[in-house]
Every structure is written in structure tokens, then in C-alpha cells.
Amino acid sequence: MNFSLLEIFKRKSHLPLLVGDRPFTYSEVWEESRKTAYQFQEMGISKKDRVGLLIEQNENSLFHMLGLLMIGATPALISPKSSTSERAYFTQTAGLKTILKPETLKVEKLTPIENIETGIILFTSGSTGNPKALELSFDNLYYSAKGSIDFYKIGKEDKYLLNLPLNHIGGLMVFIRCLISGAQCILSQEDSILKHRPSIYSLVPAQLIRLLKNKELSSILKDSKAIIIGGDRLPEKYFDKTLPISLTYGLSESTAQVAASIPGTKEMKILPHREVLIRDNGQIGIKGTTKFKNYLIDGKKTSSDSIYWTQDIGTLKDGRLEVLGRLDDCFICGGENMVPAEIEKAFLNIDKIERVKVVPIRNEEYGHIPVAFYQADELVEDLKIKLKRYLPVYKIPKHIFKLEDHDIKWPKNKLIELAQRKIDVVTY
CATH class of the missing domain: 3.40.50.12780 (ANL, N-terminal domain)
Structure with a gap:
């Protein structure tokens, strides 16, 4: 020993x-x-x-x-x-x-x-x-x-x-x-x-x-x-x-x-x-x-x-x-490979954003779509416009939500459930 x-x-x-x-x-x-x-x-x-x-x-x-x-x-x-x-x-x-x-x-x-x-x-x-x-x-x-x-x-x-x-x-x-x-x-x-x-x-x-x-x-x-x-x-x-x-x-x-x-x-x-x-x-x-x-x-x-x-x-x-990134995080959106870590890296280039998590949500048309949660001291405006500097349009999440500190640490499956509930509210 x-x-x-x-x-x-x-x-x-x-x-x-x-x-x-x-x-x-x-x-x-x-x-x-x-x-x-x-x-x-x-x-x-x-x-x-x-x-x-x-x-x-x-x-x-x-x-x-x-x-x-x-x-x-x-x-x-x-x-x-x-x-x-x-x-x-x-x-x-x-x-x-x-x-x-x-x-x-x-x-x-x-x-x-x-x-x-x-x-x-x-x-x-x-x-x-x-x-x-x-x-x-x-x-x-x-x-x-x-x-x-x-x-x-x-x-x-x-x-x-x-x-x-x-x-x-x-x-x-x-x-x-x-x-x-x-x-x-x-x-x-x-x-x-x-x-x-x-x-x-x-x-x-x-x-x-x-x-x-x-x-x-x-x-x-x-x-x-x-x-x-x-x-x-x-x-x-x-x-x-x-x-x-x-x-x-x-x-x-x-x-x-x-x-x-x-x-x-x-x-x-x-x-x-x-x-x-x-x-x-x-x-x-x-x-x-x-x-x-x-x-x-x-x-x-x-x-x-x-x-x-x-x-x-x-x-x-x-x-x-x-x-x-993570092998178990990767998914297909409309025939395109999505690596959440790549999208998260783009978010982190934007001022005020300190943490971010991207999860896949089932979608009838595309199979899955990326949904993003981020943490910041305040709401960040025009995020989708700012993300165009770092990502092609098809990789920019359609839905982006700001969360409190404790939420973003949840397991992936819990974030997916939360994302689906929030999307249902927006859609309704």
C-alpha cells in the first residue's frame, strides 16, 4: 500500500x-x-x-x-x-x-x-x-x-x-x-x-x-x-x-x-x-x-x-x-445533431448570464427541440438576437426561460418536465 x-x-x-x-x-x-x-x-x-x-x-x-x-x-x-x-x-x-x-x-x-x-x-x-x-x-x-x-x-x-x-x-x-x-x-x-x-x-x-x-x-x-x-x-x-x-x-x-x-x-x-x-x-x-x-x-x-x-x-x-459535451444529452432536431453544451457555451458569452442548461423537448414536427434555462441577476433582453452572433438560427432555442438559483441544479428529467409545463402555458 x-x-x-x-x-x-x-x-x-x-x-x-x-x-x-x-x-x-x-x-x-x-x-x-x-x-x-x-x-x-x-x-x-x-x-x-x-x-x-x-x-x-x-x-x-x-x-x-x-x-x-x-x-x-x-x-x-x-x-x-x-x-x-x-x-x-x-x-x-x-x-x-x-x-x-x-x-x-x-x-x-x-x-x-x-x-x-x-x-x-x-x-x-x-x-x-x-x-x-x-x-x-x-x-x-x-x-x-x-x-x-x-x-x-x-x-x-x-x-x-x-x-x-x-x-x-x-x-x-x-x-x-x-x-x-x-x-x-x-x-x-x-x-x-x-x-x-x-x-x-x-x-x-x-x-x-x-x-x-x-x-x-x-x-x-x-x-x-x-x-x-x-x-x-x-x-x-x-x-x-x-x-x-x-x-x-x-x-x-x-x-x-x-x-x-x-x-x-x-x-x-x-x-x-x-x-x-x-x-x-x-x-x-x-x-x-x-x-x-x-x-x-x-x-x-x-x-x-x-x-x-x-x-x-x-x-x-x-x-x-x-x-x-454529454453523450446522453445529444439529440436530433429536424435531422440536425444538437449538442446542448455547444448551445450553452454560446449563452455564456452573453453579459449577465452566469449559468445555463439546455434540454430536449419532444416536438411533433421536429422530433425534439432545444429549450434553455438560464440564471442571471436580472432578465436579459433580446437573447435570441444576441445568440445569432454565436449560433446558426436552427440551434437557437425557441423557448428560453429565466430561473432562480435552485432550479437549474435539478436533474435533467425534472428540468424537462418543467420546460414542458412552461411551454404548455405559453402555447395555451
Whole structure:
């Protein structure tokens, strides 16, 4: 096993690792985690148990996660915002022994801990159905982090802002990269950027856009080493060459990043320890040491092929990856191929529009037609006229609706249902 918690903590015992309400060195994180490990043993949790953990954005949650790993249990990271029905589903599909609530565990007595790390369970976003429980091995975590560390040259002099949820692969890997590289992991608080001036950020586009609206924070971002942007397409108008923006492509099944651009550029290169394949239809496949271990269904491990075929389409040339869209999003409109990602990219060139989603709606004459939803602070006028600068007329959606923030994050099938209802109202 290449990734040993014990060896990592021994090797970096006096360095600062975690900065939350106060700084914690590696040795302090280790001791706090051992205390929670003992408490878990007293609760009857043992090695090979799968245990749900409602993980919050604080140091105690990280101590709980590490404590479970120390006794050989497998933590399944769950959002504390999840509903009762979601937790019941997670318990059933991943075969969880219990779900631990986020509360501080204070234990003084210590006992020898059997350090048999197993892995971590995450639940995918479920954009096309119920979330899937996937198991990541320690090799997955180690080699994913190592490839990112080597690419961005992350070291003990760096401060890395943890501003993404820990129950998502993006947030989890920020902590793992810090753990392996020696960089300080800065838990995001209201004044974290002003107080600590991180050198590395991992953000989704919406977070970057909010930061850029603040002149003081925007100025601090320019002095950083890398601003890693993933999870969604960054509108072209926000790509500022004076900022060290690194565009990235990844997914939970690849243990986060697959490819990324050198900060300040747009061409994405395949990162170390990853392999990418492209089928004739453009479908992207991933393999290598960062490909996830297996899915869990009804608590049982499923078999996993050596290649995981994503639902994304793209091109690969000379080690450079371009992601064009989703295979399951493409549709035919009046005999013409429609790629929603292409239409969405055109929308994002227009001022004030921050997010957009295009879905297909059945139509008697054309088979399907594109319908667009967008988010902006205010209604954007003359959108169809503005889109003619970027799209042929037949690709411009006939129906365009402005939505509130929460709506556009709905699963595709829910947006299609909403689009149909809105079209019916317009038609009527």
C-alpha cells in the first residue's frame, strides 16, 4: 500500500497541516483522530465496517474521518443536509452499519489503534438518477493526489483553501493533496482569504464569479499560484489571463481530476497516473490507478471493468483533451445533431448570464427541440438576437426561460418536465 496514514503523519509530525479555528500540526491531527478512533471502538465499530459520516466543513469532521480509517473502518461521506429518506437509501445501497452525526467526541483514554486503512465511500451526484455508492481505494486517493501535486508543484510552502464540500470528491481531494504534499489546508471561513491569502484554490465557476465581484478579493486571487476550476463550464468572459486559472475535467469515478490546463491557459493535458481513451463516437473512457475501485449495490461490491466509459464526449490529440459535451444529452432536431453544451457555451458569452442548461423537448414536427434555462441577476433582453452572433438560427432555442438559483441544479428529467409545463402555458 503506497498511502499509509501512519507513515505520512510520522514523516511530517511538526509541520502545520490544518487551519480552522486554530492551527493543527500533523501530530496534533493524529492525536485528535486517535481519540475519536478509540470512541468508535467503544461504540462497537471495527475494521471492515462501512460507516456513514455526516461530514461538515470543520476540523472535527476530519478527525472523525481519519479516526474511522485508523481502525480499518470505511467511512461513507454524507452531506449533513441530506434528508431522512436519502440517508435510508445510502444505508441500504452501501450496506452501512450506522450513520454518525457530526458532534464533537471528547475522549481522554487512548488505546493502541490497528492501522488497517481500507478506503472511502462517496455518493455520486445522481444527476441522471439515484446517487451511486462508489468505493475509492487508498491507491486511488494517493495517485490522484500525487498527479495533481506534481502538476501544480504543491509543497509545504503552499496554503490550499478548502472551500468545497468534503462529501464531494473535489473537497475530499483538497484535504488529501494537503495531507500528502505538506501544504496547509485552510478550512474556509468568512475571512479566510483575507487572513491567510491562500496560494491554491479549488472552486466551481459560481464561487469564482462571486469572488471576482469583490475588488479586494479579486486582487488577492491574482497573486495565487493556481485557481483550479471544475464542476461546470466557466463562462468565457470570466477567463482572465491575469489570473492563474486552471481549467480541469474530472469526476468521482476518476478520483477527481483527469486533465487540467497549466494556470493561465486553456488547453487541458492528461495528468500523471491517468489514462484516457476515446471511442469512435467521441465517448471518453478512463483507466489507470485513479479509476475507482467499484460500485456498491445493496451493500455488495459490483465487478469493475479496467476501463470506465463516461457519458462525456470529447477529442484527444497529443495528450490534450477537449470535452465537447454529454453523450446522453445529444439529440436530433429536424435531422440536425444538437449538442446542448455547444448551445450553452454560446449563452455564456452573453453579459449577465452566469449559468445555463439546455434540454430536449419532444416536438411533433421536429422530433425534439432545444429549450434553455438560464440564471442571471436580472432578465436579459433580446437573447435570441444576441445568440445569432454565436449560433446558426436552427440551434437557437425557441423557448428560453429565466430561473432562480435552485432550479437549474435539478436533474435533467425534472428540468424537462418543467420546460414542458412552461411551454404548455405559453402555447395555451
